[in-house]
Amino acid sequence: MSRQKLKRLGLDLPLLPTSTVGSFPKPPELAQARTKYARKQITKRELEALEKKATEFWVQTQEEIGLDVLVDGEQYRGDMVAHFAEIMGGFQTGGLVRSYGNRYYHKPVIVGEVRWPGPMTVSWWRWTQALTAKPVKGMLTGPYTVMDWSFNDHYPDRKSACLALAREIRKEVEALIEAGAKIIQIDEPAISVRQEELPFAIEAMHLTVDGLPAYFITHACYGAFETIYPDMLELPVDNLDLAISNSALDLLKIFEKNPFTKDLSLGVLDVHSHKIETPAEISARIMRGIRVLPPDRIWVDPDCGLKTRTVEESRAKLEAMLTAVRQIRSQRTSTP
């Protein structure tokens, strides 16, 4: 069904389209430049020049590896929520909060009506798309996750904050589509944390995408399946991206009871491990998906953004993934 939608959008993707979840590691010189920029030792223009150089590197690398749907690699983002909170109206940078060990981050605070400030990601998308003939995904963080990763001093409750964010993020979706984006990924890694809030998380996604002409993907994190399946199928998107690399999840058993109704992106690489998976391991993970869903509804990608891996590890992991996918594709076409 979604193959037809992709065709209507003018996209002709091979069997088992390959992609990535969004972020790539920042080369060391960019990481250093970001620190210098934070200390006001270099200008915004100098930083941007390095961000563009890194983006070019990653586009070229993705093409060399042979990925089908590309990303800009988020070389200009710190984290997935703060990046948007810094640009959108209604937010303030919050104080430091610990996330684990000795890691702290500035958790944003909603202090007024949230407001779309004009295109936030369009210029990067347009610039990246101009570098390649392959489709580049538009990449956004979903309203529920932005709400969950922010403090809320303004709205009476979490639901009204989330729905207000949805109405503003929709404007960014519209701007991406107007610029020419055909595939838009709206990440909701926080979506499984409070089961009782899933109904308004779904309502928010409706507000964000309903009636808009693009192929929508939502990336959720490990654990989503167990806690919110099958209810999560009500998310109004075409493709759900789920981590299976680390999980012993019996998809067959789960789908037997409640058939999976969307396209499925199989997160087959463990981005939190230094180990480079072998093509055989990856094949086995893909086959777990093919046993339960028709292969033309399956996409293949890592289980999360690759930003915590090195450049070399990222490349090696993705090359192994493409080797596995090519083998499966050739077996499929040679046996009628």
Add this chain to the structure above:
Amino acid sequence: MELILTTAGSYPRIGDAADLQRHRQAYAQRERGEMSEEAFQKVEDETTAQVIREQIEAGIELVTDGQIRWYDPFSHFARGLEGVEINGLLRLFDTNLYFRQPVVKGRVRRQRPILLREYEFARSVSSRPVKPVLTGPYTLARGSVLGGGYGSVHALAVAYAGILAEEARDLARAGATLIQLDEPAILHHPEDLNVLQEALALLAAARGTARLALHTSFGDVTPLYRDLHALPVDVLGLDFTYSPKLPALIADAGAEKALALGVIDARNTKLETAEQVFPVLDAVLPALKARHAYLTPSCGLEFLPRERARQKLETMRQLRDAYLGGRS
């Protein structure tokens, strides 16, 4: 009615101000091998003394040590055990904090007291009583990877409870009069209430003269509220932020046990007002059997920036004083 001000566990280790970075800098120095364990422990001591002072200045009458030395609510205790290894990061309930998961590999045992030194230090630097806060046996077991011959959460919870009972005995002997056990996991597994009961009985038998407080958070406690009264603890700590119907339920069902009322949201920066808190107190307090209750943040304060954590405590004191002042 006496309303005692207390905190619920963790406290932010650093703040945004330049003079509140010490712990983070020392941690990084130790990681780079530039600081010895002993020197780092001194920094932890200093930070602990500082956050205790801050609680007292904000008006808290029963303080905690802020769990400054705890990596997270699971691995800190587990690191003190034989038979347990520590795994990768997982999200702590619905928070933005990550914990390292204990993996049970063999028979769990403690070699020596785990929390006693921390409690003794906190007591030595506090002019107010200190409440030790422990993650409870059931939640610890739920958050662990089973193994080492423990085939069920039930078996592991009872094993952990045996060790926590020794901890409670040490703490009570060292002078703790109220020991808090955090059991958020029970809210997500009400079917295991009997497991919790069996585990807590071991602690209750070892607590000596100390009283036990059970604290639940990160979920709606209303479905379990009545059943919690059957557990062998003296105080029930309740997170009101998930449960708009809890005040009415308590007003209706009453409370045989003393309650710690978590009416200050430790997860959000917005400061509470009299309009929000007074109606809750109006509903709940007349239904209590005990002559005292505790006022507390809904959970540990580490989810907030340091400055806001302090403001939350000051707000709690102002609200308490205004509430009692308006009624005497």
